[in-house]
Amino acid sequence: MVGGPQFADGFWRWQIDYDTAPDGWSVEDGLEKVIAPLPPGATAMTVNAGRVVNPFDPKMRGVQLSTWEYAANRKAGPMEHANLAEVAKALEPGILRFAGGLWVNGTGWDRSNAQQENYDPARKWNWTDPDTGARFPFGYWHVYNAAMIDSLGAFAKAVGADVMMQINICDNNPKMWADLVKYANVEHTYDFKYWELSNELSLDNNWQWCLGKATETEAVQEYANRFLAYRTALLAVDPTLKFMGPVTHQPWWLSAVWQETPTGGLPYSNWLPPLVDTAAKSGRILDVASWHRYPMWDPLSLSYVRTRLFDIGVRKNMVNDVMAEVHRLLQVYNSQGTQTAITELNTHVNDNIATNSNHIGALWMLDILPRYAYNGLDMNIWYDLEDSTYFELVTNNGGNTPTQIFARPTYYGMLMLSRYFGDQMVESSTSDSAEQFVVWATRDTADPAKLKMILVNMKDTAGTASINIAGFTPTNGIAYELTNANPTDLTLASADPATHTERINGVKIDTSTGNVESSINAIPPKTITGISGNTVTYALPAYSAAALVISSTGTPLLSVSSLDRAYVFLDRPTVLYLLGAGLEADEKFKLKLKSEAGQEFELEVEAKDAGSIELDLSKANLFLFTPGFYEIEIERESDGSKTTLAQRLLLTKLGDLTRDGKVSILDVSLLLSRWNSILQADLDVADDIYDANKMMANWGP
Structure with missing residues (x-):
């Protein structure tokens, strides 16, 4: 064929x-x-290129900038660290987290550049209110100053990434942090969009001293109350900001559903429900739910590493189970629009651990990041970008102003995801029940003629993948293999830039100034020879990975990835646009809307231009539709190419202010809480209805 x-x-x-x-x-x-018979010893895998599961957003390649590397008055900012911006840009990170980890719980903001970085909780400084001259009682022992913020702003623009600012909630000083927003986004144009409040208050009872409560239950609610106060103060300065919390140190502290550790030890707590509930009742849902994940804490051995990183039970527990519970909670508290984020992710909780940056860590990264995205995670922060503790993707030659940057093996893993992986996860599976030989597949909206896959072999033996592909006809392809001469080495030498043997198709990345991009472009692709019909066969050594970029000479994959709006009112229909790429004006499509209740409707639609398909719902028999969330399948009539959008469409009625598919007491409460307000933010909440009688008429599901 x-x-x-x-x-x-x-x-x-x-x-x-x-x-x-x-x-x-x-x-x-x-x-x-x-169907061709499976080669002897091969692992059968499948990819359905026509079914998009979830996005793989550039923010899944987010990285942390740890503030101790750029501590005020002691060290230069990130923009002054040799060619760090050039090295980071090659990874195409969608977001940078500027964070001091637990440092942030003692950090203050100083626009005058007068405060020194103390490194010592015993030596504290106080913020002075510029309006009243009053000395704020909280004693800070760390500082963000204007010089750091200026360097961060320049760095983010050079790299092309959003910024997530981690700020202190322990000081209960929203006015000071609103001034940082003013400095960064009003007086300057840094556009720091995401703001995460404090860090790991769930760890070691940090909530006690930070929030001043006798019980964790009281502390969790106090965090939610302060969160709203901060959000109100900061939004008054910049209404485009997004806020993140509760930042637990592990996911099990998000929900009371996990009452004990897997071995029956520590009791867990319940940090997420009070925050999402309090936020939703205020009229604006939580923007992003965030937490951290480190699956190892004991001394390394290969058996321990294989259990904690490669055992499928552990991986499904930390990914599938956690994502399912988080999404369940968001639905319970009418917060389906809340995004999810892991804002610290690595293999081990401690410094100077090889797997945080060596080849084993890179293999784990290449499985775990696609696995999280496949299960609905919106963004991730790899901990971290630059340091000297073996947590980092790159290190430097030391000093207050480093002059050289060096890549550790995990940098190569992240590079594979940035250069040879797409932005739309499609359906995939493996016949390996242990899931230690897996395939993750994507389509790329910027390159719709390609299917881009990552193969990961976590086994101690070589393996051959036989990948049967639906929805795409492979004709040729190239591969990029990530290998290491000593892949199971757990000494620090395995992550040392001077001694590690990490390579992509035999090439070591040159991170010296001016050479990063040319070094990457010089990696010679390997031709894939095992393509027959709709099957791609590829062999991998033990403990290795490969990126497969597959082409087709036929019609490019149908590339439709999102909607221009998340909801439409059945009693006030409008025109909806499906957004994509590579379309042709007047091209005809069949569109199916499938409800959670099993309803299915088919409509004929046309492309408006190269980037959108028009769906005029005013021409549909909307009285047939039941309010709720609908899956969208789109089929190109010319060749039968299909895709299913990861984003669902909400069809609802006027008065559904909480956007959950029904009009209930929650909507009435929200409307009344905004009554007589002329603030734009409040008007935006109820922009669809100003008639309480209409709301009452639509009461119920």
């Missing part, structure tokens, strides 16, 4: 390269599908 399908004269037709008969186009009804 070398071409097609094409629809002509009432039949689907395929172009066939026959072994004996003349080559040409054949009617599908007269063909018999034959």
